Amino acid sequence: MLIEKENNREQMNIVIAGHVDHGKSTIIGRLLADTNSLPEGKLKQVKKTCEINSKPFEYAFLLDALKDEQSQGITIDSARVFFKTKARDYIIIDAPGHIEFLKNMVTGASRAESALLVIDANEGVQENSRRHGYMIAMLGIKQIAVLVNKMDLIDYDSTKYQKIVDEYTKFLKNIDITPTTFIPVNGKNGDNVASLSKKMDWYSGKTVLDILDDFQKEKSLIDKPFRMPIQGVYKFTNYGDDRRIISGLIETGQIAIGDEIAFYPSGKRSTINSIEEFNTPKQKSAKAGKSIGFTLNEQIFITRGEVATKSSERKPKITSRILVNFFWMDKEPFVKNKEYHLKIGAVKVAVKLEKIKKIIDASNLDLNIKKEQIERHDVAQCILKLNRAIAFDLTDEIATMSRFVIIDNYEIRGGGIIRDALEDKQAWVRNYVMLRNFKWEKSMIQPGRRAEKYNQKSALILLTGKRDSDKKIVAKELETKLFEDGKIVYFLGIGNVLYGVDADIKTKKRNTNKNRQEHIRRLAEVAHILLDSGVILIVTAIDLTQDDLEIIKAIVSQEKIKTIWIGDNVTTDIVLDDQIYKDEKPKNAAEKIKKSLQEMGIIFKPW
Amino acid sequence: MDYIEQLENKSIYILREAYANFKNLGMLWSIGKDSTVLLWLARKAFFGHVPFPLVHIDTSFKIPEMIRYRDRLAMKWKLTMICGQNEEALEKKQTLPDGNVDHLTCCRLLKTVALENTVNGKFKRYRLNLKTGKYEVDRSTEPFTGVIVGVRSDEEGTRSKERYFSARSKQNDWDISNQPPEFWNQFKTDFAPGTHVRIHPLLDWTELNIWEYIKRENIPTVSLYYDQGDGTRYRSLGCAPCTSPIKSTAKNVDEIIEELRSGKLKNIAERDGRAQDKEDGGGLETLRKDGYM
Incomplete structure (x- = not known):
């Protein structure tokens, strides 16, 4: 019987944040002691350490389990400790208050469902009181209680307390946060922590413990539209298992067998055949919070990074330009014209800073600083440009689907939430692609099987350059070489498309920008069909620009494209994979390209 | 969804992220209850299969029943089982039971050094042949770049400081005071050449x-x-x-x-x-x- 009851106990993660030395660790020590939640060994161990160092015992020491910390006297990381009340079990995440350790504070706070923000009554609102308030809100925590600590230092004075309450409320209001409540406390003596203090009879509110027990668990995400970022598509043929299982964690919503699933950004669709789990009875449906897998009725080609949605529900946003609220934690500032990587869900994509809209600096409270770069500990609103379109939701709609981090030099350096999806230049192309994918008649042969049969992966080799360069000569040499090697290869000059596929686009207007974009789009669609059939396609076109390439990338997946400039002077802004100089003989150039195809794994290197 | 189910789903998510991001991935299996739960979670994450090797560091002093249990499950669940040990230290009898070194040195030589060199491929690795049930020298000496470990944050003070994905330098060092941030569902899955990442899916379990x-x-x-x-x-x-x-x-x-x-x-x-x-x-x-x- 006892077991049944214990199993149903609720658990909540709370973070305790605030400026350095404002008394977070003391509050935690107090919560542990007053709820009888301390393992005895711990108390003994800490008391002994104090004895050895001839220091008086403090509740704060309970947390400083690490030698490093004790010598520095500050919490360096988000330690996790546990305590129980009648209502539920708590895991406390102690977030370091020192500015140097903001990344640890963020790590801890991101795992919490509610927060206690500690402010020293004597020192009042400090830099990190503000910064932590902002960060906690941005990380998505909505239940925040502010503890005005060390009330003994201001003689439990209600007027002084009210002043701090007013000042902090005003700051939080500026950044759209309303704290759940304020509580005057004295951690050292436990005033208003577990029991109401006689020293502050003017305070009519609740104790810290009661406020914590009043906090609600986050409401279920089942009512939102179905979202599942694809972590992987597994087929364990080696283990004799032929199921092709699309796997991930359901972020929001629910699905059932028979539902039509739309994958984004590709727009591909199919219906659910089965829901897969291990060591559980067969399920007919699954909902938010579950790590599951499912199989489809039609074998569409899906990879990690797509987001599974239900086609009967609201579509996610799809674009490569986003307006974000963003925080930066690296010593090196976040600057323009540098390529970083953005990770959201199971997607990783190259990103650049396009524009800073505003920067909020907690140290001087100025909301409108003009800066050209985002420095460490800054919080900014800015526009980011991604290398390709991704699927996501806005933070006001589905918060978890709007959260991203930024990687530089192997590490997470910053993070943020997406506030708005901005239009990019390729939006019109993508709309066609999604419709085409939706209407696409699916083959029974998967790309993998084709690649195995043909002994090659499909690829698009774009040869571009000035009008009189040797593009076509190199292309034909390459085609012949690969053909003679037994590869399935095809050469397509853009001219081959212009007068047939593009016959309806008026010749005279061909050079207008809109017409050029449509030419490129159709060329890329033709390429897409040929690549889908398993071919290595060589295309030549004059003076391709980066904008042209962006259109092609919206249609043909980026890792299948290789761009090569033929000639000495690159006259457009296109980002190249390779360049062939004028003095290179076409035969040698073809040989060089073949070698790089081997390196890319498009074709095999002979033994 | 109850709390255990929440823990399970998060651990599976972490395991799948590890599998997607690390080409040379291995999971440490000490035979204890924690790493056995971890192994079970891997079977959950990959629908009954474990698509990466299990690595066991054999100090040669493990309780014999543990070894029997290990090989029995490995055969039954068709695991890719890799064992490593510090053969040099054992030959030279640099062990506590031999009376030649103290506790910590013995642990360091038979566990830490053995693990480091099994992970980086410098020591011989032995692979269980599922047909014969015998261990054979493994041909692969490629270093593991991701190592899944069953530590829990409540075990002991130090472990409460761990990240889900924790970087280890070339010297195998763990720089506790300067760890990268880790928030939401994003982890450290990028790593410099020569370094490796330890992955801790059980961090939140008690x-x-x-x-x-x-x-x-x-x-x-x-x-x-x-x-x-x-x-x-x-x-x-x-x-x-x-x-x-x-x-x-x-x-x-x-x-x-x-x-x-x-x-x-x-x-x-x-x-x-x-x-x-x-x-x-x-x-x-x-x-x-x-x-x-």
């Missing part, structure tokens, strides 16, 4: 959670965890000379869960029976910084 899950899933465990009639059982498993059983009459999973909930063990640390934790003030921390699990 000892009680582990037993509750073993019960729910009916996961096979070593009988050493249960009282066989003499009023003692092992709570934490290690090398025979340095691990002692605790006084307990818990004979099955239910009784262990009840024992943990009742608070009978409240005043005894889980690793109380493990000698290496006691050698100096921060014995385990010193070991962990050097790469101990």
Whole structure:
């Protein structure tokens, strides 16, 4: 019987944040002691350490389990400790208050469902009181209680307390946060922590413990539209298992067998055949919070990074330009014209800073600083440009689907939430692609099987350059070489498309920008069909620009494209994979390209 | 969804992220309850299969029953089982049972050094041949770039500082005070050449959670965890000379869960029976910084 009851106990993660030395660790020590939640060994161990160092015992020491910390006297990381009340079990995440350790504070706070923000009554609102308030809100925590600590230092004075309450409320209001409540406390003596203090009879509110027990668990995400970022598509043929299982964690919503699933950004669709789990009875449906897998009725080609949605529900946003609220934690500032990587869900994509809209600096409270770069500990609103379109939701709609981090030099350096999806230049192309994918008649042969049969992966080799360069000569040499090697290869000059596929686009207007974009789009669609059939396609076109390439990338997946400039002077802004100089003989150039195809794994290197 | 289910789903998510991001991935299996739960979670994540090798560091002093149990499950579940050990230290008898070194040095040589060199491929690796049931020298010496480990944050102070994905430098160092941030569902999956990442899917689990899950899933465990009639059982498993059983009459999973909930063990640390934790003030921390699990 006892077991049944214990199993149903609720658990909540709370973070305790605030400026350095404002008394977070003391509050935690107090919560542990007053709820009888301390393992005895711990108390003994800490008391002994104090004895050895001839220091008086403090509740704060309970947390400083690490030698490093004790010598520095500050919490360096988000330690996790546990305590129980009648209502539920708590895991406390102690977030370091020192500015140097903001990344640890963020790590801890991101795992919490509610927060206690500690402010020293004597020192009042400090830099990190503000910064932590902002960060906690941005990380998505909505239940925040502010503890005005060390009330003994201001003689439990209600007027002084009210002043701090007013000042902090005003700051939080500026950044759209309303704290759940304020509580005057004295951690050292436990005033208003577990029991109401006689020293502050003017305070009519609740104790810290009661406020914590009043906090609600986050409401279920089942009512939102179905979202599942694809972590992987597994087929364990080696283990004799032929199921092709699309796997991930359901972020929001629910699905059932028979539902039509739309994958984004590709727009591909199919219906659910089965829901897969291990060591559980067969399920007919699954909902938010579950790590599951499912199989489809039609074998569409899906990879990690797509987001599974239900086609009967609201579509996610799809674009490569986003307006974000963003925080930066690296010593090196976040600057323009540098390529970083953005990770959201199971997607990783190259990103650049396009524009800073505003920067909020907690140290001087100025909301409108003009800066050209985002420095460490800054919080900014800015526009980011991604290398390709991704699927996501806005933070006001589905918060978890709007959260991203930024990687530089192997590490997470910053993070943020997406506030708005901005239009990019390729939006019109993508709309066609999604419709085409939706209407696409699916083959029974998967790309993998084709690649195995043909002994090659499909690829698009774009040869571009000035009008009189040797593009076509190199292309034909390459085609012949690969053909003679037994590869399935095809050469397509853009001219081959212009007068047939593009016959309806008026010749005279061909050079207008809109017409050029449509030419490129159709060329890329033709390429897409040929690549889908398993071919290595060589295309030549004059003076391709980066904008042209962006259109092609919206249609043909980026890792299948290789761009090569033929000639000495690159006259457009296109980002190249390779360049062939004028003095290179076409035969040698073809040989060089073949070698790089081997390196890319498009074709095999002979033994 | 109850709490254990939440823990399970998050751990599976972490395992799948590890599998997607690390080409040379391995999972440490100490045969203990935690890493066995981890192994079970891998089977959950990959629908009954474990698509990466299990790595066991054999100090040669493990309780024999642990080794029998390891090979029995490996054969049954078709695991890619890799074993490594510090053969040089064993040959030179640089061990505590041989009386030549102290606790911490013995742990360092037989576990830390053995692990480091099995992970980087410098020591011989032995792979279980699932057809013959015998171990053979493994041809692969490629370093593991991702190593999944079953540590829990409640075990001991140092472990509460761990990240889910934690970088280790070329020297195998763990720089506790300067770890990268880790928030939301994003982890450190990028790493510089020569370094590796340790992945900790069980960080949020407690000892009680582990037993509750073993019960729910009916996961096979070593009988050493249960009282066989003499009023003692092992709570934490290690090398025979340095691990002692605790006084307990818990004979099955239910009784262990009840024992943990009742608070009978409240005043005894889980690793109380493990000698290496006691050698100096921060014995385990010193070991962990050097790469101990």
